[in-house]
Amino acid sequence: MLVDSYRFLPRSFVPMYANAQPLDGEDEPVWADFVPRLADARIALVTSAGLYLKDAQPSFDGERERNEPTWGDPTHRVLPSDVASGALGMMHLHVNNADVLADHNIALPSAVLDELAAEGVVGGSTAHHVSVMGYQQAGLDVWRQETAPAIAALLRDEGADGVVLAPV
């Protein structure tokens, strides 16, 4: 079965995505070999759901986005891997937030990863996972120049052997 990438997209948005092209400087393949056995590997998760620790971290900046609709908050939040759904806030103005807040594993499957680690399918989880907020200014300049290097450095420090990213 081939997934229909536009099944749930408003029809007027389809041409924008159907003709998506790599950004300047992003038009060559990139590759890193996955070295260990999966059963020995430490895995990190990155979501674009706009999740943050509601009692300890600032929300992503929805007010500025409301005032500047072509802008999206390019920062990231570092979340403990054992975070409970009740500790999370979500700031993402482009999707209904209710289901992710009910069970964050539909966007950041941290408890599922811990289950697979306990069963020996995967070696383990990094101590932290990462959230960004997926709606971004065209060109993705801050993500490319600041956010991505910061996330990569964090995940390297945490000993990640591989990363599962999930846009919402």
Next chain:
Amino acid sequence: MPVLARRIEAAGIPTVTVTMMPATAEQVLAPRVVGVEFPFGHPFGQPGDRAVQRAVLTTALRTLAGASRPGTRIDIDLEWPQPRGEAYKAWQPAEPSPIVAMLLAGGRG
């Protein structure tokens, strides 16, 4: 988000991107792609549906570990349990996003 995957991969850490829009992720050269035909906001399925969450994450991990070349794409053969029209309405925010509101206002002006 594929650009984050590419930058993390270029820094030496392998990545897999789980997405509702695998065609787009392929077009912008995400290294490994797992596609799901799920409504936006739900890359790993429905709240509380641990069986589907596990199936998607397990496929992602096997793709991460087993793919041998850039551009690998695996689509997951799981159907969303709600009718399309219901799911289409349910994933959208109660109020249009700022950019959609701006475009709608422009269209009326």
